[in-house]
Amino acid sequence: MEMTYWNRQAETMERAALEQLQIQRMRSIIAQALKTPFYQKRLSRAGITSPDQFRSLADMQRLPFTTKDDLRQNYPVGLLAVDMDEVVRIHSSSGTTGIPTVIYLTQEDLNAWTDLLARSITATGCTRKDVFQNMMSYGLFTGGLGLHYGAERVGMTVIPIGGGNTQRQVQVMKDFKTTVLHITPSYLLHIHSRLDEFGVKPGDLHLKKAFLGAEPYSENTRQKLQELFGIDAYNSYGLSEMNGPGVAFECVYKQDMHLWEDAYILEIIDPATGQVLPDGQLGEVVLTNLVRMAMPLMRYRTRDLAFVHPEPCPCGRTHRRLSRIQGRTDDMLIINGVNVFPSQIEEVIMSIPEVGTNYMIHLTRAGALDKLTVKVEIYSKMFTGDLNALEALKNKIRDRLRASITINPHIELHEPGALPAFEGKAKRVVDQREKL
Amino acid sequence: MKITQISVFLENRKGRLYEICSMLGKAGINIRALTIAETESFGVLRMVVDKPAEAVELFRRNSVTANQTEVVAVEVPDKPGGLAEVLKVLSDHNVNVEYMYGFIEKFSENALLVFRFDNPEYAHQVLSQNHIKVVGQRDIKGL
Numbered sequence: 001m002e003m004t005y006w007n008r009q010a011e012t013m014e015r016a017a018l019e020q021l022q023i024q025r026m027r028s029i030i031a032q033a034l035k036t037p038f039y040q041k042r043l044s045r046a047g048i049t050s051p052d053q054f055r056s057l058a059d060m061q062r063l064p065f066t067t068k069d070d071l072r073q074n075y076p077v078g079l080l081a082v083d084m085d086e087v088v089r090i091h092s093s094s095g096t097t098g099i100p101t102v103i104y105l106t107q108e109d110l111n112a113w114t115d116l117l118a119r120s121i122t123a124t125g126c127t128r129k130d131v132f133q134n135m136m137s138y139g140l141f142t143g144g145l146g147l148h149y150g151a152e153r154v155g156m157t158v159i160p161i162g163g164g165n166t167q168r169q170v171q172v173m174k175d176f177k178t179t180v181l182h183i184t185p186s187y188l189l190h191i192h193s194r195l196d197e198f199g200v201k202p203g204d205l206h207l208k209k210a211f212l213g214a215e216p217y218s219e220n221t222r223q224k225l226q227e228l229f230g231i232d233a234y235n236s237y238g239l240s241e242m243n244g245p246g247v248a249f250e251c252v253y254k255q256d257m258h259l260w261e262d263a264y265i266l267e268i269i270d271p272a273t274g275q276v277l278p279d280g281q282l283g284e285v286v287l288t289n290l291v292r293m294a295m296p297l298m299r300y301r302t303r304d305l306a307f308v309h310p311e312p313c314p315c316g317r318t319h320r321r322l323s324r325i326q327g328r329t330d331d332m333l334i335i336n337g338v339n340v341f342p343s344q345i346e347e348v349i350m351s352i353p354e355v356g357t358n359y360m361i362h363l364t365r366a367g368a369l370d371k372l373t374v375k376v377e378i379y380s381k382m383f384t385g386d387l388n389a390l391e392a393l394k395n396k397i398r399d400r401l402r403a404s405i406t407i408n409p410h411i412e413l414h415e416p417g418a419l420p421a422f423e424g425k426a427k428r429v430v431d432q433r434e435k436l
Numbered sequence: 437m438k439i440t441q442i443s444v445f446l447e448n449r450k451g452r453l454y455e456i457c458s459m460l461g462k463a464g465i466n467i468r469a470l471t472i473a474e475t476e477s478f479g480v481l482r483m484v485v486d487k488p489a490e491a492v493e494l495f496r497r498n499s500v501t502a503n504q505t506e507v508v509a510v511e512v513p514d515k516p517g518g519l520a521e522v523l524k525v526l527s528d529h530n531v532n533v534e535y536m537y538g539f540i541e542k543f544s545e546n547a548l549l550v551f552r553f554d555n556p557e558y559a560h561q562v563l564s565q566n567h568i569k570v571v572g573q574r575d576i577k578g579l
């Protein structure tokens with residue numbers, strides 16, 4: 001396969017040169033961080049008062065971690081390292097779970113981020129010939145504007161439609177022969193469930209690829225979307241604290257995501273002890289942004305759980321690959337004493353073909369016991385009218401889930417479209433247990 | 437002579453049966469026979485309507501999960517032992533009945549029942565050889 005690169009030199013750099021570049025960039029980040037009272041205090045406590053004290057990548061472990069709480073406590077400008085006049089863009093988390101977190105970008109920062117996105121998009125085989133429908137919401141959320149700028153830089157035809165209004169989305173896909181979507185997996189599943197109603201078949205569209213992101217989803221969901229639409233779906237990773245999308249992206253081989261190591265230092269740690277783990281071991285992703293001067297952020301604890309593939313990729317890129325996010329340190333559910341990640345439940349139900357495109361997880365308490373109810377929509381084309389087949393399906397879902405999570409769930413079957421539809425990030429877990 | 441039965445998946449939700457029936461009503465489609473098979477959390481509505489093709493299209497447009505099945509409409513003498521006579525013929529020829537239900541109205545002097553057989557062709561053959569009248573789609577439309 002002939003490989004196209006956005007920046008061949010940076011993407012295929014020898015590891016030794018890449019690490020030298022990281023050290024050099026890390027020094028500028030430390031210099032920049034020392035301009036903020038927050039890092040001045042933190043770094044001096046760790047015995048670091050000048051960038052020269054950072055000599056090798058092993059020195060990373062001397063640096064303190066930064067957490068989401070640190071960002072909140074220093075809201076809004078505590079980590080800003082440049083004059084506000086230098087800032088050309090502000091992004092922020094939604095703040096639905098408390099004080100929002102904010103990031104700042106200078107023109108150069110924005111440029112560097114956009115370049116990483118152009119690089120990511122190109123790695124999936126997209127070119128300026130593609131028509132890109134950006135269905136992520138615009139605004140303070142980084143997903144929409146990030147990919148928008150990246151796609152423009154590649155020279156794609158960009159449709160900045162944002163999220164929502166499903167019928168219009170499908171009409172626009174037809175009218176402008178959209179080839180690439182940027183969308184949450186739950187919204188793409190929802191769109192499929194409504195195509196019949198619009199009298200449209202997936203084959204009537206010109207879709208070739210989808211960039212999936214902004215929420216966790218399983219490999220089986222990806223497979224399902226690829227089959228339903230006949231497209232290649234690419235997994236990507238990003239978080240607003242690290243600018244947003246474009247931290248890591250899959251290449252055409254779709255074997256996990258290249259993390260752009262000239263722009264980020266990637267570490268995997270044991271979330272309980274903070275110890276750095278070797279490649280291949282599952283742990284919390286910790287990231288340092290090397291190309292953002294407005295707001296340096298080092299050893300940021302993402303709370304995402306993943307592992308690293310150090311093996312070379314057939315695409316020739318030397319940047320190590322990050323596995324799919326296996327869960328979050330904070331989304332783990334404890335059900336009757338058993339640890340369960342919602343992603344485990346999704347993995348099971350999306351592997352069953354009779355299951356449709358939407359599901360919900362409900363937790364309630366019955367006496368002293370937790371009760372797990374999994375609501376799934378059935379796939380209408382698999383409906384034969386046979387009641388026994390439906391009972392058998394229900395039992396199959398229950399048995400497979402029990403085998404995977406060791407908890408006996410209650411299964412409800414629903415009609416397609418009956419469960420809440422998500423046009424952005426999905427909220428599939430409803431925990432109605434009373435907090436003790 | 438087989439007729440089309442439409443099965444609709446019904447989740448256990450207040451008002452859902454009403455929604456389905458009112459959809460048919462507004463489209464001028466008349467229900468001729470109907471039954472509901474249910475479990476604790478969901479059901480399947482089975483029905484014979486006067487315009488099955490239109491009903492299927494209506495459900496597709498409204499994203500109602502539905503499917504078509506072939507059933508046989510059999511005339512059963514409306515007198516004590518009438519159904520037993522028909523079932524005896526079927527049983528003697530090893531025809532299995534998966535389920536059955538009645539039409540809302542009588543057809544001629546006889547009651548009319550919907551039968552779902554595992555092998556509708558063979559069942560139909562057995563019935564006609566034994567002079568039991570089977571009603572076609574056209575007759576349903578006229579009801």
